[in-house]
Amino acid sequence: MIRQLTLALAFPSVIWRRLLSHLGLALAVWSGMTLAVGMVVCIPVYAEASGYRILLAALTERAIADPLPPFAMVYRYGGASDPSISWQQYLLADQLAGHLPAAGIDLPAPPSVRFAATEKLRVGFPDGAGREVLFARIGFLSGVERHIQIVDGDLPRPFTGDGLLDVLVSETTASKNTLLVDDVYLVQSTGRGARIEAPVRIAGIWRPADADASYWFQPPSTYSDVFLVPEESFVRLVDVPDARFVTLTAWYTAIDGSSVRSSDVERLRERIAMATADIQQRLPGAELVRSPMDALERHRDQVRVLTVTLALFAVPLLVVIGYFAVQVTEMTVARQQQEMAVLRSRGSSRWQVLGLALGEVLLLGAAAWVAGLPLGWLLAQLIAWTVSFLRFAPLDIPPPTLLPASPWHALATILLALPAVLLPALSAAGRTIISYKSERARATRPPLWQRLYLDILLLIPAVYGYQQLRLSGMIGVPGVTVGADDPFRNPLLLLAPALMVFAGTLVGMRFLPLLLRLLAWSAGRAPGVALVTALRFLSRTPGTYGGPVLLVALTLALATFTSSMALTLDRHSEERAYYRGAADVRLAYPGAAITSANIAGDREIAPAETSLDLSGGTLGTTGEADTTPSTAYMFVPMEEYLTIPGVTGATRVAPSKADIIVGNTPATGGIFYGVDRTTLAAVLADAWRPDYAGESLGALMNRLADYPDAALVSETFARERGLRIGDRFALAMNDRGQTQNITFTVVGTLKYFPTLYDQGLPFVIGNLDYSFDSQGGQYPYEVWLSLAPGANLQSVAAAGIGYGLRMIRSTPQTLLELDLRRPERQGLFGLLSVGFLATTVVTVIGFVAYTLLSFQRRLVELGVLRAIGLSTRQLSALLVFEQTLVVGFGALLGTAVGILTSRLFIPFLQVRTGVYPDTPPFVVQIDWERIVLVYGISGGLLAATIVAIVLLLRRMRIFEAVKLGEAV
Incomplete structure (x- = not known):
């Protein structure tokens, strides 16, 4: 018992000393585990933060249609089939609906706006004679x-x-x-049962001070048929025992949701549901x-899908990091193998030897847990600031925060990593010094994945x-794939190429x-001798270099594929x-x-989709004119537009249906663009791609100069109708x-x-001036401008x-x-x-x-080679080779596999959105710039x-290298 206790007390000291003896390798294992923890933690943290951003955007977009705050709550009673209620019933519901904290929704909010009104009453003259003047309710707000x-x-x-x-x-x-004012009328109930009958005096006539204020949870016109009275007056009128005078009620609470975070969403949903059930019971x-419930539910689904999707995307990266940790652990075990074999030969049990390795891994895992949590938050922040692949910029968005479950995510990652890191130690713990020597004397077997044909299976x-x-x-994933045409919502679209990279x-x-x-x-x-010796050594001992080669190849293959995919998607966007x-x-x-934003079936983006203010004082919030536009158009010389700061080019384009x-064939509906051929090419320089036509845009514009009636026709229509260069056709304009x-001649x-x-x-596409002349004068056209980098869209x-023109919101920049910015x-x-x-x-x-x-393991071999006559320069050349x-x-x-995977899979990763998702064509781009960068990193490494090798060789002494025993 005392012996076992002594061993147990000595274990921590032995573990600590073993870690210090190979501190560099221990730090390498710790860094791999910390990176794995950080990446696992950052995924749900980012998903929650982006989900909250989506929630606010959804609530704000809905709020554009009305002035209410995003988290506004409105309860209402009173419909065609709802019976009238008593004032006591109203008060019972008011205890919760008018005081949401009492209902369990404990968020900051100003006092609720409460409304109640009677049924419609007959309003007549004081003597009750004659027809009614109108029907109106009596109510309070x-x-x-x-x-x-x-x-x-x-x-x-x-x-x-x-x-x-x-x-x-109301006015x-x-x-x-x-x-x-001061008119007196008699109001009377029209139904059976308890009746309201009271003389009323018009004390005042009102209008809303600001009809768009957030106070008006219902349009002010809603109260046009209500005679508003103070609440005390309403209570005096309707608080009659056994009388049911209240027909309409409403409660509006402008909840402050600024403190709500994604981790609070589920709790908030539950409390709103419980409060609603309690109010409906009363x-x-x-x-x-009106509530944020629908948006909260969409937020929950969004976070779930985003978390699962990103987690699946992270699998290949985590596999590489895990493989690195296993490789470094194998190096550590290889360095300690002789020591472990000696311990086993001198009486230590297998479990005692394994306990030492387990203690080291647990200590490193604890350190990785501590460091991985802040690293996960930092990575989530970095992801939230991502502009594109390897491009980051601070954005004005709510910062991500660690979740209550983040420590458990980190712990689960470490526990899952423990078996992988302990496997090499488990294998080595069973060897004695004899079995260890015997195994080192045998030829190295192929790695386990080759013996199991894992490459073929993948x-x-x-x-x-x-x-x-x-x-x-x-490739669809039930419950996860939201859009089959959206690779960002379909994880298998990236898991398939990741499998191809590994395989x-x-x-x-x-x-x-x-x-x-x-x-x-x-x-x-x-x-x-240096090159042939290096090649023979590598060909005979594949196990010594397989890990590093595989690590470099996987990293480069993934880097080539991911950077090429990112470049292709960025360029296509x-x-x-x-x-x-x-x-x-x-x-x-x-x-x-x-x-030009809607003529071909496309749509102009809504005001809610852009923060750019284009109202300018003369346009409404929709971007359209506040008043009916005049037909007296102002045609400004194009030179005037070139004087606007930041404008580098201007051209006229007139879209019209024709x-x-x-x-003799029946007319076909189409589109005509009248253009200014002399200025169009310069303005569209950034928008034109060489594969859009068989000739450059400049050459096509030159063809329009051949004849005044020259025209360019869409290729498909020309093929269907058999139109060729020189053929004539007409447009009904x-x-x-x-x-x-108007007749035109096909020139291209x-x-x-x-x-x-x-x-x-x-x-x-035809000449605009020819269209003007043929139709008897100018008609409205658009002005297209090209801008210098950094030009201010607001000022333009x-x-x-x-x-007298408005700016179309669908700008390329927007x-x-x-x-x-899609999450x-x-x-x-x-x-x-x-x-x-x-x-x-x-x-x-x-x-x-x-x-x-590798240098330390081969110290004896290098010493022997040095002793038999190889110079330091030859040994340096050998190791350099x-x-x-x-x-x-x-x-x-890695580069070959990455390029092959890119060519095979990137064509299927197109984001298909819009009316015509395949326009413009999707072109695969290989990111040679970043491939060269990675090669530069590899070359520097x-x-x-x-x-380092040359320095170690120069310090090596033959009599220290060539000795009895093994190298450390």
């Missing part, structure tokens, strides 16, 4: 006196129960029914007509996924020893934004029903109120033109308003920002960015550790290890 203007008269006095009941009448009702028929689902994508264009790399590793043997055989005929938006700015007449008439047939075709779509209506919009896209690119940085770090650490430990071959093979294999 709490706090109304602070939000109205008294047009005439004064606020009503409280009713004492005797005499006249003072009431307020609309007073004008319609000729009601004057007042059956009460309805929650290749099967990767090839199957590619076949599914090639045949059907999608391709492993398959390449299977054939690498054969390639090395062939190179060694070829090098045997060349002079010199930019090209799609410029295709929809055409020029940097488009100015149109406010009353134009047809614009019927295309070819020969009606831009000036009179239909005219084009498949794509910004804002127009070959899959939709056929289009024709203001200048356009000065010329469209691109909307696309780039799914931001999360994916952010995760891939931090994953790329993490895998690069672990690859560097792993390769350095491999280099140094080895390191170069390891890094070079890993880099070449290789140079650093070469310098």
Whole structure:
């Protein structure tokens, strides 16, 4: 017992000393575990933060239609089938509906706005004779006196129960029914049972002080048929035992949701549901007509989908980091193997030896847990600031916060990593010194994944996924895949290429020893010993370099694929934004029903989708004119637009609907763009792509100069109707109120033109001046502007308003920002960015550790080679060749697999949105710039290890290297 207690007490000291003896490797294992914890923690943290951002955006977008705050709550009672209630029933419901903290919704809020009204009463003359003047309700609206203007008269006095009941009448009702201040009327119930009958005096006439104020949870016109009285007066009138006078009620609470975070959403939903159930129990028929419930439910689903999606996206990155941790652990165990074998031979049990390894891993895991939590928050913040792949910028958004479950996520990651890190130690703990020596004398077996044919097994689902994508264009995940055409919401679209990366790399590793043997055989005929010795050593001992080569290859393959995917998606987003938006700015007449933003079936983005204020004082909140536009258009010389600060080019484009008439065939509905051929090409320089037509845009504009009636026709329509160069056709145009047939001559075709779509209506591009002349004068056109980098859109919009034009909201810049700020896209690119940085770090650490430990393990061998006559320079060359071959093979294999995967899978990752999702065409881009950057990092790593090796060789002494026993 005492012996076991002594051993137990000695364990921590032994573990600590063992860690200090290989501190560098211990720190490497700790860094891998910390990175894994950080990446696992950051995913739900970012998903929660972005989900809250989506929640606020959804609530704010809905609030544009009314002035209520995003978290407004409105309960209402009273419909056609709802019976009247007593004042006591109202008070019972009011205890909760009018005081939400009592109902369990304990968020900051001003006092509720409370409303109650009677049924419609007959309003007649005091003597009761003659027809009624009108029908009206009597009601109260709490706090109304602070939000109205008294047009005439004064606020009503409280009713004492005797005499006249003072009431307020809306200005609309007073004008319609000729009601004057101090007029006296008699109000009477029209139904059976308890009756209301009271003389009323018009004390004042009111109008809303600000009809758009958040106080008005119902439009002020709602109260036009209500005689408003103070609450005390209403109570005096309706608080009659057994009388049911109250017909309409409503409670409005402007909850302050600024303190709500995503982690509070589920609790808030539950409390709102419970409060609603309690209110409905007290007042059956009460309805929650306005609340954040729907948005909260969408938020919950959004967070769930985003978390699962990003978690699946993170799997390949976590596999690389996990493989790094296992490799470093194997290096650590290899360094301690002889020590462990000696312990086993001298009486230590297998479990005692394994306990030492377990103690080390648990200590490192605890340190990784402590460091991984703040790292996870930092990575989540970095993802939230992601603009694109490896591009970050601080954004004005709510910062992410660690979740209550984050510590448990970190702990689960460490517990899952423990078996992987302990496997090498478990295998080594069973060896004695004899079995250890015997195993080292035997030839190295292939790695476990080769013996289990894991590479072939991974290749099967990767090839199957590619076949599914090639045949059907999608891979779906029930309950997770939200949009089959959106790779940011479909994780299997990226898991399939990730499997291909791993499978391709492993398959390449299977054939690498054969390639090395062939190179060694070829090098045997060349002079010199360094290269052939290095090749023979690598070809005979694949286990010594397999880990580093695989790590480098996986990192480069993933980097090549992810960076190429990001570049392709970024470039396509930019090209799609410029295709929809055409020029940097488009100015149109406010009353134009047809614009370049909607003529082809597209839509102009809504005001809620952009923060750009384009009202300018003369336009309404919708961007359209506040008044009916005049038909007297102001045509400003184009030179005037060039004087606007930031404008570098201006051109005229007139979109219009027209019927295309070819020969004797029936007319076909189409689109005509009248353009200014001399200035259009310069303005559309950023929006034009060489594959949009068989010729450059400048050449096409030159073709329009051949004849005044020259025209470019959409390629598909020309093919369908058999139109060729030189053929003539007609357009039935009606831009000036009179239909005219105008002839055109085909001078060229084009498949794509910004804002127009070959899959939709056929289009024709012609000379604008010819259209003017043929129709008898100018008609409204748009002004398209190109801007200098950094130009201010607000000032350009203001200048356009000065010329009587409004700015079309669908600018390329706005469209691109909307696309780039999507949480799914931001999360994916952010995760891939931090994953790329993490895998690069672990690859560097792993390769350095491999280099140094490989040198130490081969110290005896190097000493023998030095003793038999090899010079320090030859040994340096030998090791330099080895390191170069390891890094070079890993880099070449990774690059080849990454490019192959990119060519196979990126074509299926197009985001298909809009009316015509396949326009413009999706073009795969290989990110050679970042591939070269990674090669530069690999080259720097290789140079650093070469310098370290040369320094170690110069310090090596033969009599220390060549000795009895083993190298450390």
